Amino acid sequence: MSFKNIYFILIRPQLGENIGATARALKNFNFSNLRIVNPRDGWPNEKAKVTSVGAINILNSSKVYNSLEKAVADLNFIIATTSRNRNVNKISIPIDQLNKKIKNKKKIGIIFGPEASGLSNSELSCADCIIKIPTNKNFSSINLSHSVMLFGYEFYKLFKNKKNKPILKNKNLIAKKSEVAKFISFIISSLDKIGFLQPQHKKKSMINSIKNIFYRNNLSNKEIRILLGVFASLNKRNIKKLN
């Protein structure tokens, strides 16, 4: 577990200035993995180059994706950042207690929402946990690059302080997010076929609830196989019957 295991992921960032400032902050703390999902103004971005100052290499090696799912597919543990209190059943811990969450994780992604609105509930549902920066209750909206900065800082301290160094055990155990996503989309399509996701206006929130339950659960590959077996077995006869 070290700098190269951490992936900073900007979701739908709006301002190039913030993307550049993010790159600089990452380099300040020795990180280099930047991923960008659907940047509003396209990519590459001239304004990002200006504010990146000496960190243009981070911008040049960044990867751009057209969906959150693709951006996290190869990662094992996703931390969502939010300044608002969110009504989701996920554990939320203060940022300076990061080390409690990242033990035994192999590839960790931290997702940051867009400047104006933060992460949507659907984006938030893909995360394993929420980490909150403690702030003034009456003014909790933090600049995007400032949030990245604080995460970089806290991870840097963690990795530099040998006493606190998280130990990686059983590193192959936790499934990649792409495996979890495959499993979830299997459940959802099965449920859709038998008419469970009705009425239509509740469908989206039901899907988010199901994602919430399974994404936060650190499922291993073996457990996913078991759950797939469970659902497939329950579903097989339904499908037969429908046909």
Add this chain to the structure above:
Amino acid sequence: MSFKNIYFILIRPQLGENIGATARALKNFNFSNLRIVNPRDGWPNEKAKVTSVGAINILNSSKVYNSLEKAVADLNFIIATTSRNRNVNKISIPIDQLNKKIKNKKKIGIIFGPEASGLSNSELSCADCIIKIPTNKNFSSINLSHSVMLFGYEFYKLFKNKKNKPILKNKNLIAKKSEVAKFISFIISSLDKIGFLQPQHKKKSMINSIKNIFYRNNLSNKEIRILLGVFASLNKRNIKKLN
């Protein structure tokens, strides 16, 4: 010693954008005392207003000085910030050990140098101590507002520290273990009916795996209802068919 005892002082700042972002960061952490010494582009500054977002009140109540000496005249203890190693005979401590320096101080000033060069040796000499942000040795130049952000954050934690406990969202909503157990035994009996828990010698370990998945998950009552719905719905037709 509290938020109002801390004064953030920008020395010869060059970019209005950074002054505005500084104001926002101060407000994020409940600080309000901003002092500015000889801003390059004069004062007030339109670009600062733009990046301050909701913290225009901090800019409006900031005080502008024409010398560092005047800006710190009424303060008791001055902390200088630097990312470079400086050849001055002053004690330098890491930022997360702030508390060791600020005990028993009444009014504390933190001085930040201009973007391009940082504090001059002469300015540095006005400080009681140097506090350094730990960074990548090969890229230690931190954006001005990012440095302010980190100081705000560390002071905020210091003043707020109540042994930050992890918080689980909606803590009243977490289901009792008896509810989880009821749900799990429902799944298991459904699976048993349709012959999923075979062969017999693997049954026990399959049941344990299923328990493992759902017990560690802090399910809420609402989520249990959803899962029960999911399984019941998948199962209904199976049962009908078996009967």
